[in-house]
Amino acid sequence: MKLYGFWRSLASYRVRVALNLKGIAFEEAPINLLTGAQHSDDYRKVNPQAVIPALIDGDGPPIFQSMAILEYLDESHPNPPLMPKEIRARARVRGLAQIVVADAHPLVVPRIRTYLEKDLAQDEPTRNKWLQHWTAKGLAALEANLAGNPATGRYCQGDMITIADICVASQVVGAAFFNVDTKPYPTAVRILGECMKLDAFAKSHPLKQPGAPAG
Amino acid sequence: MKLYGFWRSLASYRVRVALNLKGIAFEEAPINLLTGAQHSDDYRKVNPQAVIPALIDGDGPPIFQSMAILEYLDESHPNPPLMPKEIRARARVRGLAQIVVADAHPLVVPRIRTYLEKDLAQDEPTRNKWLQHWTAKGLAALEANLAGNPATGRYCQGDMITIADICVASQVVGAAFFNVDTKPYPTAVRILGECMKLDAFAKSHPLKQPGAPAG
Numbered sequence: 416m417k418l419y420g421f422w423r424s425l426a427s428y429r430v431r432v433a434l435n436l437k438g439i440a441f442e443e444a445p446i447n448l449l450t451g452a453q454h455s456d457d458y459r460k461v462n463p464q465a466v467i468p469a470l471i472d473g474d475g476p477p478i479f480q481s482m483a484i485l486e487y488l489d490e491s492h493p494n495p496p497l498m499p500k501e502i503r504a505r506a507r508v509r510g511l512a513q514i515v516v517a518d519a520h521p522l523v524v525p526r527i528r529t530y531l532e533k534d535l536a537q538d539e540p541t542r543n544k545w546l547q548h549w550t551a552k553g554l555a556a557l558e559a560n561l562a563g564n565p566a567t568g569r570y571c572q573g574d575m576i577t578i579a580d581i582c583v584a585s586q587v588v589g590a591a592f593f594n595v596d597t598k599p600y601p602t603a604v605r606i607l608g609e610c611m612k613l614d615a616f617a618k619s620h621p622l623k624q625p626g627a628p629a630g
Numbered sequence: 631m632k633l634y635g636f637w638r639s640l641a642s643y644r645v646r647v648a649l650n651l652k653g654i655a656f657e658e659a660p661i662n663l664l665t666g667a668q669h670s671d672d673y674r675k676v677n678p679q680a681v682i683p684a685l686i687d688g689d690g691p692p693i694f695q696s697m698a699i700l701e702y703l704d705e706s707h708p709n710p711p712l713m714p715k716e717i718r719a720r721a722r723v724r725g726l727a728q729i730v731v732a733d734a735h736p737l738v739v740p741r742i743r744t745y746l747e748k749d750l751a752q753d754e755p756t757r758n759k760w761l762q763h764w765t766a767k768g769l770a771a772l773e774a775n776l777a778g779n780p781a782t783g784r785y786c787q788g789d790m791i792t793i794a795d796i797c798v799a800s801q802v803v804g805a806a807f808f809n810v811d812t813k814p815y816p817t818a819v820r821i822l823g824e825c826m827k828l829d830a831f832a833k834s835h836p837l838k839q840p841g842a843p844a845g
Contacts, residue, residue, distance in 0.1 A: 463771070464733075464774065464775070466733070478718070479725045480728035480733075481728075482724065482728050483721050483722075483724035483725040483727075484721070486724055487717060487718075487720070487724075490717045502702060502705045503690055503691075503693070503702075505702070505705065506693045506698050506699070506701070506705075507691075507698075509697065509698035509701055509702075510693065510698040512698075513695035513696075513698055513731070516728070517732040517735075518695075520732075521732055521733055521736045521737065522736065522737070522742075530763070534759075535752065535756070544749075545750075548749075552741075556679040560679070560694075
């Protein structure tokens, strides 16, 4: 498979983890978000929305949106599964994942930061406060659903790695990028720690990718 | 079932449509977003994230996040199906849905509008421009994926109503709320028109709900 991604992209991180958990061979084509490469004519032919990630599997059309890609990988490569079988458990896993994918992460992506700077003329401290505020809100929503919930185990849903863990991991990793204090979210932080014991998470980490700053 | 929703909520609209397409009996408990009722202690016991919708099915715990609820309803009540069977088609349906649920809609919800007003001191014209800008961006992304794509039919994915249509409908309905010109997005507008021929969409419309302004 071919993944269009970028070292810093948290959505690319999610897909990279799933590919590695499934043991799927892939190459990653970097789309440099820092230079705006996602807006190039060439990349728009892959994904007209001009966002990453996008995944090519064989000769099929590009698959877009990280959550759709995660579900696709789980359906096309069922082992190991990344979704529980029971439908209420599946709903909880998807709900936790969507807190990250639909409510928290969209607020900190490049196009929002650019709009705050160029269109709303917000200075850097104000923009950083925005990034920290919404990252913390996402973590708080996760923590409120995870802490003390009997469905939570070693991972988000019992002791099975699911799509929810992939999304929680990306949210906690993002918190480090934006210097968000994660002490109020011990369950989310603990789950990231459990995930990072697994090679698929560790080697997929943004700072382990080509182009990432050293140290 | 019991849906915690609100007439104006586009995410509640999505769930209401799915319930009606499936022919599931439900009552709706209004959570007034205009008075901030989602932040009440009572509602936080239902959904600690303090957002709607949330769905109660029997004696199970609340199901949260509109996309997770849509998938839950399709898994718990498979007829009529709202997802195609073929996995690449499923990925496209989920990708289209996520453009709305994950990339466009989260930018126009009450908490964002409040932050723009209170924390960033943006005046009403600037806030309206924000709402229009991101609503249009979502429509443009949908249109780029729908127009001229051989997978698009009467609806987003061939001639079958799917979760993607529910999400596209909510995005085009939202555009009317924010006075966004939808002429550049004829395929999305056409699909809303097809959807509105179905009673499940028409009677679920925000302006048809109790509490909505007349006319």
